[in-house]
Amino acid sequence: MPQVTIYTTSTCPHCLSAKNFLRQEGIAFTEKDVSRDPGAQREMAAMGARGVPTFKIDETVIVGFDRDRIKALAGGLVVECPRCRTRLRLPAGKGTLKVTCNSCRHTFKVKT
Numbered sequence: 001m002p003q004v005t006i007y008t009t010s011t012c013p014h015c016l017s018a019k020n021f022l023r024q025e026g027i028a029f030t031e032k033d034v035s036r037d038p039g040a041q042r043e044m045a046a047m048g049a050r051g052v053p054t055f056k057i058d059e060t061v062i063v064g065f066d067r068d069r070i071k072a073l074a075g076g077l078v079v080e081c082p083r084c085r086t087r088l089r090l091p092a093g094k095g096t097l098k099v100t101c102n103s104c105r106h107t108f109k110v111k112t
């Protein structure tokens with residue numbers, strides 16, 4: 001799973017909706033409150049992000065609550081193994097990936 005960090009302030013209603021959204025989607029995340037954490041403030045400034053919520057998903061920075069992009073990057077794709085039908089979760093937007101099925105060890109290619 002990708003590394004997801006969300007930068008928030010305690011008074012921002014969009015941050016609250018964003019966190020609820022991540023929980024609903026089953027996406028694990030780390031929260032950094034920039035109104036209380038000067039280190040988090042510096043990190044956000046270094047990424048060139050102004051305003052919350054800001055998301056860092058692996059190396060991608062998303063400013064604002066852009067559900068579709070966040071879901072695509074953080075939630076990834078769910079594909080089915082063509083041999084045993086096991087559902088596998090993959091990162092999105094990484095080109096063609098060679099995937100090995102967790103349960104039957106079948107190897108196949110998926111375009112992400």
Ligand SMILES: [Zn+2]
Binds near residue numbers: 104
């Ligand atoms: Zn399989």
